[in-house]
Amino acid sequence: MTAVPQAVPAADVHAALASVIRAANRIVLGKENAIRLALACLIGRGHLLIEDLPGVGKTTLAHVLAKTLGLSFQRIQFTSDMLPADILGVSVYNRDAGSFSFHPGPIFSQVILADEVNRATPRTQSALLEAMEERQVTIEGNTRTLPHPFFVIATQNPSNQVGTFPLPESQLDRFMMRLQLGYPDNRAERELLKGRDRRELLAETGAAISSRELEDLQRQVDGVHVSDALLDYLQDLLEFSRVSAHFRNGLSPRAGLAILRAAQAWALMHRRAHVLPEDVQSVLPSVIGHRLIALEEQEESGGTAAVERLIRQVPIP
């Protein structure tokens, strides 16, 4: 963390980021903050979970992110009868060659759009989730590395909906962020209703950033300076979540790492080479909202209100 601050990021990278955001904004209306957070998650090498009611634009957002980032892209529609092999791939006996040959599943691409991930059974979910954590998959005894970069953008319906297998906490923890989109505001909705079909727009959208540029961005995120003072603040937040009576469990060290990484990405996106407490506060609701279970609020929103209170109650040291 005491790495020498990186040189000021190249302006063209920021221009590229800006164009990604612009392109996404054109298609997903009125959700600029969610788009920015999603982008921060991806350049922070995190996986993204988008959770909301059907029809508010989860899939569209996932789609537009994948497309504008110019990555190879596979969409997996999760259903309850899906098997792990449907994701990972399968070996088929080739009679001509007289041997088994492996047919890679959709997981072998750079961006996986795992649509309605909580409709699959836990067994299938876990096949995906192993890949997320290890960035490799083991099929029939062979370990195969996944392409680089590798993102999972999963969408899910709120788990109180019919026909869902809620992701357990241990698997939720593997998503760096969980975003909730919510209904568009009045103006955005009017524009949406008046405008063209989103699918057409999506088809027209091209990559706004090259794969090399994305990797460059990711490296720069690593280089964003984190001071001791900021780590003090982060540790205070973690400590608070652990001793506070408001939460069922405290935040894990992995959650701490995720906060830090997201805050670094957020700082980079705001053209800074160091992280400020404000960066942490900006990403915090999305990063820990699905990890903290507030005791008072039993509803599924996962306590964004509790996170807001956490931010308010922990002084910046």
Add this chain to the structure above:
Amino acid sequence: MVSEAISTIGRGATGRAVHPTLAWLVVALTTAAAPHFARTPVWVPVVYLALAAWRLWSPAAPPGREAARTWPALFLILFLGACILAGVYASYGTLTGRDAGVSLLILLAALKLIELRHERDFYIAIFIGLFLLLTNFFFIQSILSAVFMGGAAVIFVAALVGLNDERGILGSARKLLLALAMLAQALPLMLVLFVLFPRVAGPLWGMPKDARSGSTGLDDEMAPGAISDLTLSDEVAFRVEFAGAIPPRSELYWRGPVLWSTDGVKWIQDRPRSAEPQFSVQGQAVEYTVTLEPTERNWLFSLELPSAPPRQGWFTHDMQIRVRSPVQNRVRYTLSSYPDHDLFVSDREELQRALQLPPGKHAHAAGLSASWRGTGLDDAQVIQHALEYFNQEEFYYTLSPPPLLDDTVDQFLFETRRGFCEHFAAAFVVLMRAAGIPARVVTGYQGGAINPVGQYLIVRQRDAHAWAEVWLGEEGWVRIDPTAAVAPSRILEGIESALPESIFNVPLGLQDNLFARTLWERFRFTWDAFNNRWNQWVLGYDRNRQSLFLHRLGLGDIDTPGLVFGLTITGLLILLAVAAWLFKSGVRRSDEAKRLYDRFCRRLARCGMARQPSEGPEDFARRAGNRLPQQAEAIRAVTTLYIAARYAGRKEAMPALRQAVGFFRSPSNIQNWRQAGTTNSGRISLGRDL
């Protein structure tokens, strides 16, 4: 800070102001005061509870800081205070002393509750409460009360924890656990201090005069019913540890006051005179240590007859052990007695007095013994005859004899014939004196219960007894126990078996069940053994015990100043080590940039622009800049430098930050800052990355 907290934080939907620690404080104070409520006049708990309830359920102070500060109005508190003083004075006739003082303390603590305004007030209330808790020991020092007070102390510490829980993140259970943990951590230190702290010979401060009252026990005079009343009391009179085997029950006569003269109803003592005992002993001595409960009397009890008085006492002419001042604290003394002895007396005049009878009383009794004498019996035969008389006529040993109205002895001997030991002893002595044999009544205790758990003897008030001594020329004073002639089991098996009435504390329903009864008795003995340990080693841990204990530890040679010195040094070293450890592990590096920024924030706060504790520097700069547009540029610059120094790892921004904050004294200095800023404008851009 808390005043704000009271008026803002806790104000929920109901609009009431409740500080989170208030409930804790009230519970703790009430716990400390509750044991006193049974001892104070009724109005004290009523007023206390009313004030506490007022605090808990009162409407909030009127909104606004100033109002919160003066609510309730000072005159109201002064008025209540005056009422309380007047009330206590009216009830006790004084404001000092133990009882009045405790009542006053309870009420003033309640008064403090209603004027809680600042954090400081909470601390004061807690410390008052802790003192109040301690005052319970003025009344009762048993194990149970100590346990209770330990629990109350935990609640007080939990209240302190809550007071310091500034973020309000600790739940009730966690506060209690923390408090327990803290007290547990204090325990070793407490033990060390308890064991090693130098004991002074007397008490450090005098207890109030009224601190001791109402203890039951053997009196210095005896009238019919005096001892049977005591028999109802289960209280411990004293406990005895024997060095060797415990002598048989029939030898366990614990000598107390010796009564010489009677007015026909009451028997009273002689004025005690110091005397060298004249007695010869045979056989083995019995060595034992008595731990006497406070009696408020000037005598000690001993097994008949001790060879020498204990350190703190002296022998009287009738072989009582007297002490200078009444026994107000538990006292411990070691004696060595010879059950087989001959006791003499030096004075002929004494024998003369041992023959006196009240004029015109006990005519029938005198006639009876004269008739025995008339048949030509000698002294020993007269005694024998009297005992046979008690044994063979229809005399009954009972706890509830019929009342004796006119001539107690005659009525008892010839009409009622039902009596307790004092009746028999008094009647016997009257018969002896009428027959010309010098005789006197001895009171004390007989027997006692052996505690199998601790292997010691418990003598309770109900073991109180009276017997007689007669003078038989050659043999000296000889003990005669007429009760033994009527109810031998009283002497051989103890009072429990001698009385038909089942009065001895066996819970209802257990009396017929032998197993349950045995279990219950076993429990009682264990509990008493515990109490005995507690009395001996905790309450009775005085200078002697301490030096004994230190000797056993091999620390016996340390003198008191050395002890104090060593203790102080050790304590300091321990504290230093703990402090060093705490600093190393918990305390953050002090950060100059942060200190400068805090100063800057304080200055802005004075302009009415306070930074929220959780507000980041950029956010604050934006807000402050909008609010104070004229200083926006300066605020921006300080913030930029601060971020550069503290968050971007650019230590080279420190001098500029120092300077910038230095200039930013007050709004009037902005102009100066601008000038300085323009001369060094290059450094401002340090913090800007892009």
